[in-house]
Amino acid sequence: MTKTTNNDMPIVCLECGLVFILTSDESDWYRERNYNLPKRCPRCRRKRRAAERLGNAEAKGNSTSSDDSTTLNQGSVFNG
Ligand SMILES: [Zn+2]
Secondary structure, three states, X not given: OOOOOOOOEEEEOOXXXXXXXXXXXXXXXXXXXXXXXXXXXHHHHHHHHHHHHHHOOOOOOOOOOOOXXXXXXXXXXXXX
16 A cells, blocks of 8 residues: 555646656745745746846846736646
């Protein structure tokens, strides 16, 4: 019999479409801190951080760096 660990959550990366697994531990970590669950794979998150640094100078005036209110709202397949 296999352990039924149904807590691991597959998430499709918004950026590259890669499916990565968010473990229950990880999602707990985010929830504990009231963070939104990640929408991008670790790799793209790193990229984004780097890009944010670079784009920081350009992006002044238009401060739309919040992740939650993106127009892409198709990530709600994995409710549960
Ligand atoms: Zn990605």
